[in-house]
Amino acid sequence: MRIANKLKIAGTALAVLLPFSTSALAQEPAIGELTIAFAIEATTMDPTKYAAGADMYFIGQMFEQLMAPGPDLKTRNWLAESWKIGKEDGHSVLDIHIRRGVKFHNGDPLTSADFEFSYNRLKNPEISSWSHLQKSVDRFEIIDDHNFKLHFSKPDASYIAGFLQLWAVPKKYFNKVGEDGFAQNPVGTGPWKFVSRKIKDELKLEAFDGYWNKEHRPGVKNLTIKIIPDDVTRVAAFRTGEVDWIDAVPPAMIADVKALPGVETASTGSGNNLFITFPEHLPKSPFADERVRKAVAHAVDVDAIVKSVLFGQGKRYAEIGEGAVGYDPELKPYKYDPEKARKLLAEAGYPNGLDTPCYNLTTPREPNMKEMGEAMFAYMSAVGIRCRVQGLEYSAWLQLGKRGNDSKLDGPTSWMWGHGVPGDPGIPWGGHLHTYVPGEGWGSYSYASNPEIDAMIEESKSIMDPEKRAAKLREIARIKHEHAYGGVTTYQPLITFAWNKKKVSYKPWPGSYGRSLQELGLKK
Amino acid sequence: MLEFVLRRILHSAVSIVGVSIVIFTISRMSGDPLLLLLPMDAPSEVIAAKRIQLGLDRPYVIQYFTFAKNALLGDFGFSYRWNVPALQLVLERLPATIELACAAMVFSLSVAIPFGVFSAVHRGSWFDRFGKVFAMLGQAMPNFWIGLIAIMVFAVGLKWLPAFGRGTLAHLVLPAIALGWYPVAAMTRIIRSGMLDVLDAEYIRMGRAVGAPEWILIWKYAFRNAAIPLVTVLGVYFAASLGGAFVVETVFAWPGLGRTVVEAVFSRDFPVVQAGVLVIAFLFVVTNMIVDISYGLIDPRIRHDR
Numbered sequence: 001m002r003i004a005n006k007l008k009i010a011g012t013a014l015a016v017l018l019p020f021s022t023s024a025l026a027q028e029p030a031i032g033e034l035t036i037a038f039a040i041e042a043t044t045m046d047p048t049k050y051a052a053g054a055d056m057y058f059i060g061q062m063f064e065q066l067m068a069p070g071p072d073l074k075t076r077n078w079l080a081e082s083w084k085i086g087k088e089d090g091h092s093v094l095d096i097h098i099r100r101g102v103k104f105h106n107g108d109p110l111t112s113a114d115f116e117f118s119y120n121r122l123k124n125p126e127i128s129s130w131s132h133l134q135k136s137v138d139r140f141e142i143i144d145d146h147n148f149k150l151h152f153s154k155p156d157a158s159y160i161a162g163f164l165q166l167w168a169v170p171k172k173y174f175n176k177v178g179e180d181g182f183a184q185n186p187v188g189t190g191p192w193k194f195v196s197r198k199i200k201d202e203l204k205l206e207a208f209d210g211y212w213n214k215e216h217r218p219g220v221k222n223l224t225i226k227i228i229p230d231d232v233t234r235v236a237a238f239r240t241g242e243v244d245w246i247d248a249v250p251p252a253m254i255a256d257v258k259a260l261p262g263v264e265t266a267s268t269g270s271g272n273n274l275f276i277t278f279p280e281h282l283p284k285s286p287f288a289d290e291r292v293r294k295a296v297a298h299a300v301d302v303d304a305i306v307k308s309v310l311f312g313q314g315k316r317y318a319e320i321g322e323g324a325v326g327y328d329p330e331l332k333p334y335k336y337d338p339e340k341a342r343k344l345l346a347e348a349g350y351p352n353g354l355d356t357p358c359y360n361l362t363t364p365r366e367p368n369m370k371e372m373g374e375a376m377f378a379y380m381s382a383v384g385i386r387c388r389v390q391g392l393e394y395s396a397w398l399q400l401g402k403r404g405n406d407s408k409l410d411g412p413t414s415w416m417w418g419h420g421v422p423g424d425p426g427i428p429w430g431g432h433l434h435t436y437v438p439g440e441g442w443g444s445y446s447y448a449s450n451p452e453i454d455a456m457i458e459e460s461k462s463i464m465d466p467e468k469r470a471a472k473l474r475e476i477a478r479i480k481h482e483h484a485y486g487g488v489t490t491y492q493p494l495i496t497f498a499w500n501k502k503k504v505s506y507k508p509w510p511g512s513y514g515r516s517l518q519e520l521g522l523k524k
Numbered sequence: 525m526l527e528f529v530l531r532r533i534l535h536s537a538v539s540i541v542g543v544s545i546v547i548f549t550i551s552r553m554s555g556d557p558l559l560l561l562l563p564m565d566a567p568s569e570v571i572a573a574k575r576i577q578l579g580l581d582r583p584y585v586i587q588y589f590t591f592a593k594n595a596l597l598g599d600f601g602f603s604y605r606w607n608v609p610a611l612q613l614v615l616e617r618l619p620a621t622i623e624l625a626c627a628a629m630v631f632s633l634s635v636a637i638p639f640g641v642f643s644a645v646h647r648g649s650w651f652d653r654f655g656k657v658f659a660m661l662g663q664a665m666p667n668f669w670i671g672l673i674a675i676m677v678f679a680v681g682l683k684w685l686p687a688f689g690r691g692t693l694a695h696l697v698l699p700a701i702a703l704g705w706y707p708v709a710a711m712t713r714i715i716r717s718g719m720l721d722v723l724d725a726e727y728i729r730m731g732r733a734v735g736a737p738e739w740i741l742i743w744k745y746a747f748r749n750a751a752i753p754l755v756t757v758l759g760v761y762f763a764a765s766l767g768g769a770f771v772v773e774t775v776f777a778w779p780g781l782g783r784t785v786v787e788a789v790f791s792r793d794f795p796v797v798q799a800g801v802l803v804i805a806f807l808f809v810v811t812n813m814i815v816d817i818s819y820g821l822i823d824p825r826i827r828h829d830r
Contacts, residue, residue: 043605051561051605125573129562132570183607199606199613200787201690201779228688228777236675236687363790395792398559417564431565439568 030207030221032522034504036245037226037234041203045186045194047167048121051129053271053418057247057515058203058225062105063188066096066115066164071509071516073323073422079110079168079189085464091138092152092464094159100146102212104170105193112148116140117171119150132441133158133165155462157469161325161424191218191518202226205517219505219521238498245499245506245520251311251367257498264501266508267313267494269421272366273321276300276376277415277432277487281447285410286356291348292385293484296412297334299341299383302490305375310368314491319477321492324423325466326473331481333489341383353384357411363394365416366493373414376490380412387412401445403436409447415487417445421510426460426473433457433476433486448486453479532816536809543805544595547798548588557604557792578604591798600799605788610795614781614803620690621780624773625765627696628704629758635659636708640715641747644723659712662705671702671775688777699776703769707761714757718750725749759815763808767801 042058043051050059066080077083083096102110121127123134136156141149150159159165168189174182186194191211195204203225207218226243228234231250235257238246249257249265258265276296278287286292306314315321318331345353358380360373370391377387388411392400400408401415417428434457435450436443442454456476463469480486497515499506505523509516558574575581579590594601600610639655646652662670678698679687686695722728723746731741770782785800787793 044607046607049607125570126577129566129570129574132563132567198779199608200617200784201777226689226777229783230672230775230777232672233675233688233775233777236680239680240683240687242687242689393790395555395560395790398564399555402559427565441565441567444565 028219030209030218032220033222033224034220034245034520034522035224035226035243036247036517036520037228037237037243038247039227039229039231039234041200041225041227044183045197046169046183047188048118048128048169060190060515061192061205061517062186062190062194063167063169064190065167066098068163069422069510071507073510075163075422078163080164083164088151092155094150094152094164096148096150096164098146098148099212102168102189103210104168104173104189105187105208105210106170106173107210108170108172109145110168110170110189111145112142113145114168114171115148115166116142117174118166118169121169122165122167133162155464157461157463158427160464160466160469161426191216192223195222200227211518216518218518223517223520238500241500244504245497247495247497247515248367249496249498251313251496254311254313254496262500262502263498264506265496265498266506267496268508268510269315269321270366270493270495271418271420271423272416272493273317273419273423273425273428273489274366274369274372274414274416274491274493275487275489277409277413277447279410279447280485281436281449282410286348286350286354287412289348290483291344292350292354293488294334295341295344295348295383296380296385297341297484297488298337298344299385300376300379300488300490301336302333302376303336305372305379306491309371309375310491310493313367313494313496314372315494317489317492319481319489320425320473321419321423323421324419324425326425326470326477327423328474328477331477338383345384350384353386355386355388358387358389359397359400359409359411359413360389360391361394361397361414361416362391363397365394369414369416372491376414377412385412403444403446404438415445424473425477426457426469429457429476429480429486430461433480446486450479450483450485453485529817532813536813539809540802540805544592544798544802545588547801548591551789551792551794551797552584554789555792557794560792561604595798595802600802601795603788603793603796605791605793605796610793610799611803613784613796614799617779617781617784618803620778621766621769621773621782623690623696624699624703624769624778624780625762627700628765628769629762631700631704632707632711632761633758635704636711636715637747637751639708640712640750641719641742643712644716644719644750645742647720655712655716659709662707663709665705666771667702667706668771668775670705671698671772674698674702675775690778699772699778702775703765703772707757710757710761711754714753715747715750718753719746722746722750755818756815759811763811766807767804 038057040054042055044055045059047059047063050056064079066078067075068078070076079099079102081097081099083094086093086095098110098112104110119134119140123131125131136152136154138151138153141151143149170187173187177185189212191208192205193208195206197203205223207221211217228237234246235249235253237243239260254265257263278293279285280288282288302316306312316333318333320327358377360370360377362370364370374389377389381387401413417432419425419428430442431444432446433448433453434443434446435454436446453476456472460469460472460476463472497508503523505521507516507519509519558571562571562574579587598611602608603610603613606613639659643652643655675687675698678685685697689695728741728746731745767782769780770786772778773780773783781800785797788796788800
């Protein structure tokens with residue numbers, strides 16, 4: 001669920017984004033001050049320690065990777081000027097040439113040694129929560145200041161999917177100030193310099209005049225990000241003019257906010273994919289039968305729920321969201337057809353329907369999640385899949401759902417897993433579609449088991465050629481969809497930003513973790 | 525008196541130890557923090573390494589004694605979530621919560637005292653009835669709702685006050701009202717009933733008989749006696765608001781302790797939960813101890829009876 005969030009958070013819904021154009025303001029010297037507000041905040045300012053998707057909204061303003069998604073959702077070279085995949089002694093090698101002239105906020109030039117330092121931190125499980133993603137890298141070889149190689153013990157497509165994984169972390173500065181010093185005053189190559197931070201209160205940033213990407217230098221000199229967790233208060237602060245840009249306008253208030261004079265809004269995907277999952281692994285469960293799972297797929301009118309419960313702030317998808325790797329426009333979501341659902345139930349041996357526990361995630365990890373789950377379970381009950389709904393708080397949901405515990409969830413469960421943006425289902429599917437393999441990380445939250453799909457997922461992980469990998473993911477998606485394996489996909493939430501257009505110019509960009517704050521400018 | 529104080533300190537220490545055991549146990553029963561700290565597909569060796577790093581692999585009793593020993597030295601460990609010392613995180617937020625709790629108490633008292641006194645003096649009048657209704661509203665309405673309505677009216681509508689945050693006196697007004705309205709009803713009732721008892725007392729009647737001005741009788745003689753029970757509830761409400769300000773802190777984005785601790789509970793950040801709860805418990809116990817000792821000072825019977 002969160003894995004792709006941590007790799008790359010941005011939006012999946014290009015269709016709803018405003019057209020991107022290079023910000024004219026961003027090319028002029030940064031001026032003035034701006035206060036904006038977020039609902040959530042980063043737990044760390046160190047990119048090698050990131051834990052939650054929200055960390056990236058903030059870390060991504062100060063730090064950068066070798067690659068990044070562009071405003072068109074296509075991944076492009078960023079700190080890497082070029083790279084290629086080759087073979088040495090029969091093993092895959094990533095040969096990377098980094099951009100010249102890039103400087104850290106303290107003036108140090110970016111070199112290969114900084115990426116080696118980052119790699120060493122990322123592979124250390126005492127520092128990074130993602131050390132397992134470096135497992136397939138055998139060694140890091142510095143060629144010179146601007147060239148290095150990553151030698152793989154086995155091919156690893158997650159490296160490509162994760163923007164070549166590594167972050168630019170200033171080795172010299174870090175060694176000088178130490179772990180605590182870096183946490184207090186982080187230094188990266190990104191468009192914003194760190195100024196100060198008060199946890200649960202605010203983060204202050206300053207435009208980095210020496211930012212290498214002149215087309216995307218911030219238009220605002222001093223940026224204050226206030227943390228306002230309550231939805232109504234955040235919108236109220238926007239209405240009073242205390243803040244001029246807000247993240248995550250609550251769905252129920254979007255129409256009101258849009259109606260305010262001088263306000264502009266834009267929506268982007270949250271990076272999370274939602275679905276209803278089933279205890280397919282329990283042989284006695286009705287949901288082990290494909291027909292019952294498909295009955296659920298036909299029973300729920302997702303479009304109607306998105307419209308009425310989510311105020312339109314969601315986008316239907318079938319296995320892979322639009323714009324994501326392996327997206328197949330021909331693969332359509334199951335149609336709402338309650339008659340067909342009842343027929344499938346009868347064929348499966350349940351002409352009078354069935355009673356089942358249903359588990360609903362009540363922690364609002366995405367807007368109105370609880371209500372969306374309740375509505376979906378109500379639709380299921382209407383065709384005879386009578387839910388006894390039990391709400392679960394996030395930690396309990398994780399605890400009960402984890403395989404090996406072994407999962408206590410013996411009924412349909414509202415579930416989510418981040419595919420990120422541009423979405424990539426390969427890694428998430430390893431967690432919630434591949435058969436559970438104790439200790440390996442495969443299928444840690446999977447209740448499906450299909451050897452054919454397992455082999456394909458494992459194969460996709462070793463295909464480092466983007467085109468070939470996309471084709472393999474498309475193939476998996478079709479089989480998954482046809483048999484409703486690993487859950488029935490429902491919708492991708494949308495996040496809406498609002499800003500005061502009389503004062504602020506802003507070009508939303510689904511890359512940059514969906515919060516392209518360097519594209520903020522002040523109108524004169 | 526010294527024995528009385530020492531006895532109170534001993535009782536307080538026992539309470540703190542009890543709280544530490546309860547919070548340590550309950551937090552560990554609530555779930556595994558590693559599920560929240562690590563990616564969902566983390567392999568078992570990564571999970572095991574993290575468990576060892578955080579000391580969560582050791583027997584529960586050993587974990588508790590290690591925690592207790594370090595806590596006595598002021599070391600509550602590092603926050604799992606924020607990577608900073610847990611006690612530092614808690615203490616940095618404590619002033620904001622104390623500030624809010626004090627402001628809320630000032631609001632409560634500034635409403636409850638005049639309402640309680642005037643309601644007693646003008647028993648059955650429209651003012652008495654209005655006071656009751658006003659005070660009861662504070663108990664009937666959830667404080668988050670009061671907060672949101674106050675924001676919509678005074679920040680968005682009238683633009684008199686800021687909608688969120690901490691900084692100036694103006695920032696304090698709305699959160700203080702949202703937090704401080706609830707105890708107004710109880711305080712008003714205590715003052716009113718105390719005043720009614722005292723106003724019928726012989727020394728007040730005597731004062732009237734000798735022609736003492738009514739306002740002196742009410743405020744100097746009657747109120748001072750009627751207010752003694754208020755000290756008790758004041759201490760309790762103040763201490764409770766330190767830990768109970770969570771909702772108001774969230775609504776007003778107030779960077780306080782309550783919000784920090786409750787969020788730490790949901791993220792299974794044991795060091796912050798333990799540090800936060802123990803700091804709040806310590807303040808609660810100390811406040812009550814001060815109230816007890818002040819009673820002992822005021823009334824010698826109390827210190828001899830216990």
